[in-house]
Amino acid sequence: MEDMMTLLDRWIANADDPEVQRQLQELRAGDETAVRDAFYQDLAFGTGGLRGIVGAGPNRMNVYTVAKATQGLADYLNANFAEPSVAIARDSRHKGREFVEVAAGVLAANGIRAFLYPRIEPTPALSFAVRNLGCSAGICMTASHNPAPYNGYKAYGPDGCQITTQAARDIQAAINAVDVFDDVRAMPFSEAVEAGMASYIGEDTLDRFIDAVAEQSVAPAVAAGDTGAVGADDVKVVYTPLNGTGLECVTRILERTGVSDVTLVEEQCEPDGDFPTCPYPNPEIREALERGLALCEEVRPDLLLATDPDADRVGIAALHDGEYRLISGNEMGVLLLDYLCRARAARGEDLADKVAVTTIVSTALVDALAADHGIQLRRVLTGFKYIGEQIGLLEAAGTPERFIFGFEESYGYLAGTHVRDKDAVVASMLICQMARDYKARGVDLVEALEDLYRRYGYHRNATISLEYPGAAGAEKMAAIMARLEAEPPAAIAGLDVLRTVNYREGVTMPMTGSAGPVDAPDAPQTLPAADVFEMQLAGGSKLIVRPSGTEPKIKAYLFAACPTAEEADELLARLDAAARELLA
Structure with a gap:
């Protein structure tokens, strides 16, 4: 806790954004739990980018964490592309405009052109713009369906797809090398526009x-x-x-x-x-x-x-x-x-x-x-x-x-x-x-x-989400997954567990239908290692457990397969109860 208070004081000494400074002062005068949740870690830059509550501190979405992430992204792009450029979009969440302009200013200061949608636009429109404008990357400021206090930073590769696992690791390494106050190169957004390093995406792209x-x-x-489709x-x-x-x-x-x-x-x-x-x-x-x-x-x-x-x-x-x-x-x-x-x-x-x-x-x-x-x-x-x-x-x-x-x-x-x-x-x-x-x-x-x-056949599915917020919650989720892997149950909801699949170990991609020879495009693929644990049950039902990658939750996916709707509904209810007990 002493280290976190020292880090908090450094933020207070360096943060010049008035709102962030006010929030830091409130943390300094508040309880230790709030400080710990805001400072116990940096927001992780995973394969979906950043996502977190808007607020002050390294474990929050604010202009400083956005700038640090963008500096790391800029270092990665300059190391891998001759003349990189980035398309940027945002949704309706709080601080979206500020975050977009901060990101564009950091990119411009690093010699990277930024193309911004002039108003809020859907994430798929951002994916399209990356490909259509020939950009090296994309950024979308969004927290998708998370509650209102959240915002996020989705990163896209030149193919318009969210960044690959390896790219995420490389960008995270670049971000880790950046000091949030000493190493970020930035310029005001207005200067980036005036210099021609930031410009708005035209209506023709959206068309x-x-x-x-x-x-x-x-x-x-x-x-x-033809707008007159028959029967539309x-x-x-x-x-x-x-x-x-x-x-x-x-x-x-x-x-x-x-x-x-x-x-x-x-x-x-x-x-x-x-x-x-x-x-x-x-x-x-x-x-x-x-x-x-x-x-x-x-x-x-x-x-x-x-x-x-x-x-x-x-x-x-x-x-x-x-x-x-x-x-x-x-x-x-x-x-x-x-x-x-x-x-x-x-x-x-x-x-x-x-x-x-x-x-x-x-x-x-x-x-x-x-x-x-x-x-x-x-x-x-x-x-x-x-x-x-x-x-x-x-x-x-x-x-x-x-x-x-x-x-x-x-x-x-x-x-x-x-x-x-x-x-x-x-x-x-x-x-x-x-x-x-x-x-x-x-x-x-x-x-x-x-x-x-x-x-x-009648297939019933449901998802259970159990919340584990903060640092203590992350530890609990890790403990649950470790226990399942070490001691999986012999039966769930009265059904024998026939087989378990630990996706941490690298699993051959499930595929039905024709598959070509080993050197063909349809050759079997190995899935990346993932924190997912699957329990296959008698009769074709199953239970899959994984921590969420974007929220402080652990999720259980229930699969009930039965000959009739009534049997499937009854089994799904049993699986629900059993899964909640298993994850308690």
């Missing part, structure tokens, strides 16, 4: 992003720019951007593809980093959708769409038997993959060489579906960057068109290769087109999902 999204339509006339106006939608970035791009693509009957949740339209109607703006949870669901009861749409603050994920509710049923990320993933396969086949495309990608924690239902359609399915670690890497491998082999769809259970989806991250803009378009297609046949999305369950 090209919308064009690229429209090209992923499975309706040929829409892809060609039959789909009625309520949409909420949850006070984030989705409003501009989602409404543009819906209008362009003929979805004209869109009602907005007015109190959630304007950007607001406080997220006053849902402090935890996560479309995975019902609380974030309550305003939208209430509006649905008034206007009676076919669908509710809700995008998270940086508009890379989308949640929905579908009208069924007079009520609105929430559809999970796993369920929407299999619905969209099935729809895209059928639509592509109807256009005469051969599915035999197509590749879909999902994660090790996504539903097992997709394996049977992929086999039925005759496509290859690859499973990667949690994190959409790993899906993006698989697209990169296909591109390197000269066959990017093989990629048909990628999804993760946490409501992230991607069709097309225009970006290398999950994209709620393209997902919103495809969900509406799928709903229109089913509606024309007298079927809603819940009925379409039930048909998939009847064909491939």
Whole structure:
């Protein structure tokens, strides 16, 4: 604690930002627990960049931690690129503009040009800009779906994908070599603009992003720019951007593809980093959708769409038997993959060489579906960057068109290769087109999902998240994982544990469908080592446990596979209780 107080005093002596200084003075006069949480470590620069509570100290998001991270990134870029440049975007969270301008000033002082979106834009628009502008890297200031006190710093490589594991290590090493007060080179943002080292991204880049999204339509006339798609106006939608970035791009693509009957949740339209109607703006949870669901009861749409603050994920509710049923990320993933396969086949495309990608924690239902359609399915670690890497491998082999769809259970989806991250803009378009297609046949999305369950078996999935905040929480999570690995249970929820998989040890990537010879692009791959532990149970069910990479939580993923819906629901409840006891 003495070392932390010394570090706090150094920050007080050097921080000239008035708000940070005020917060430091409050910490000095407060209790030791608050000081420890703010100073016990530096924010770790993982494969997703930085993410933390906005505040003072090295374990918080502030202008100094952003500047230090950017100096490390600049050192890495100057060491690896001849004339590096960086695209930058932000969402609606607090301090986003300040963080963007600080980052641009640091890059400019290091001889690196920065291209900034002039207003808030979705994360996928940033991924697109990196590729479209030929940048060496990208930065998006966002904390995705975290609670309002958070902000973050996502880093992207030149391929528009979140940085690779090795790049993250190299950048972290460069950051570690930077003293937060002595080693950061910076200039005021206004000087960077005047010197031509920082400039705003033009509207033409965003237009090209919308064009690229429209090209992923499975309706040929829409892809060609025809706004009068047959039957498009039959789909009625309520949409909420949850006070984030989705409003501009989602409404543009819906209008362009003929979805004209869109009602907005007015109190959630304007950007607001406080997220006053849902402090935890996560479309995975019902609380974030309550305003939208209430509006649905008034206007009676076919669908509710809700995008998270940086508009890379989308949640929905579908009208069924007079009520609105929430559809999970796993369920929407299999619905969209099935729809895209059928639509592509109807256009005469051969599915035999197509590749879909999902994660090790996504539903097992997709394996049977992929086999039925005759496509290859690859499973990667949690994190959409790993899906993006698989697209990169296909591109390197000269066959990017093989990629048909990628999804993760946490409501992230991607069709097309225009970006290398999950994209709620393209997902919103495809969900509406799928709903229109089913509606024309007298079927809603819940009925379409039930048909998939009847064909491939009833799979129920759930995720448990237990919070362990602060330094003590990190120690507890590490202890839980160590105990599971050392002494895994013999049975869970009355089902024998048949096999355990420790992803720390490097595991061959699960893949269904055809695989080529060892020297072919489809050769078996080894997944990077990860802090994930899987327990495979009798009957095809399983339990996977991992600490979150972006929040102070440990997560348990539950998989119940049964012949009937009733049995699957009952088993899922048993797995829930058993998992909570196991992680207590």
